[in-house]
Amino acid sequence: SVYTDSEQASAAVARQIADLIRQRAAEGRNCVLGLATGSSPTRVYEELVRLHREEGLSFRNVVSFNLDEYYPMAPDSLQSYVRFMHEYLFDHVDIRPENVHIPDGTVPQEQVADYCRRYEEQIREAGGIELQLLGIGRTGHIGFNEPGSGASSRTRIITLDHITRTDAASDFYGEENVPRRALTMGVGSILEAKKIVLLAWGEGKAAVVKRMVEGEPTDTVPATYLQRHPAVQVVLDDAAGAEL
Numbered sequence: 001s002v003y004t005d006s007e008q009a010s011a012a013v014a015r016q017i018a019d020l021i022r023q024r025a026a027e028g029r030n031c032v033l034g035l036a037t038g039s040s041p042t043r044v045y046e047e048l049v050r051l052h053r054e055e056g057l058s059f060r061n062v063v064s065f066n067l068d069e070y071y072p073m074a075p076d077s078l079q080s081y082v083r084f085m086h087e088y089l090f091d092h093v094d095i096r097p098e099n100v101h102i103p104d105g106t107v108p109q110e111q112v113a114d115y116c117r118r119y120e121e122q123i124r125e126a127g128g129i130e131l132q133l134l135g136i137g138r139t140g141h142i143g144f145n146e147p148g149s150g151a152s153s154r155t156r157i158i159t160l161d162h163i164t165r166t167d168a169a170s171d172f173y174g175e176e177n178v179p180r181r182a183l184t185m186g187v188g189s190i191l192e193a194k195k196i197v198l199l200a201w202g203e204g205k206a207a208v209v210k211r212m213v214e215g216e217p218t219d220t221v222p223a224t225y226l227q228r229h230p231a232v233q234v235v236l237d238d239a240a241g242a243e244l
């Protein structure tokens with residue numbers, strides 16, 4: 001779907017998520033969400049907070065798994081995705097802290113592989129992700145699955161692309177301060193979600209959106225693998241959809 005502006009689009013996505021949360025609550029079940037960071041989903045989170053405050057939308061039955069985190073990264077650091085999620089969503093709603101999962105950027109390197117396996121196990125134990133929210137990086141990454149990430153890649157540590165580190169430079173007051181690596185759910189892990197909602201706003205994303213939608217599936221643009229998923233919704237504003 002292409003919307004005239006990202007505000008309208010974000011409100012529609014937030015409503016969709018809220019409906020799913022309420023539906024599961026009515027069934028007495030948990031709602032397992034895959035969550036993303038970056039500038040793309042912020043308005044969705046703001047709208048969910050508004051629905052919590054004004055319509056009593058409860059997050060008591062929500063279990064969340066975030067896609068990725070820089071590595072290494074202290075949770076209380078300004079640029080951590082832990083801080084981001086608390087600032088935009090978790091601190092303002094009634095989600096249970098034990099239901100929140102974000103890859104841990106402090107795991108010692110020799111334990112990372114085990115940790116990533118365990119992260120995937122936790123997703124499976126929760127019943128799998130029902131709705132996965134995604135942004136897209138200019139390199140064609142989803143999560144932090146940079147070019148070279150295969151369709152069956154799993155949660156792991158990855159070296160960040162130069163372009164990604166350039167794009168993150170302002171958050172870190174200089175590219176030299178951007179971590180060189182990250183933990184990320186794999187493309188294969190992401191494709192296991194029942195439903196995927198990818199958000200992209202602005203002219204800076206138009207070229208990569210075109211490659212994602214119209215290009216052949218290839219690991220040089222990992223987002224192209226989303227074409228193989230049966231239930232992907234690509235939500236764009238006019239500018240991001242301009243080259244389609």
Ligand code: GLP
Pocket residue numbers: 036037038039040041067068134135136137138141142143144164
């Ligand atoms: C980061 C995140 C991605 C996100 C991407 C796009 O690299 N790890 O998950 O999709 O940036 O960010 P933005 O939404 O700010 O454009």
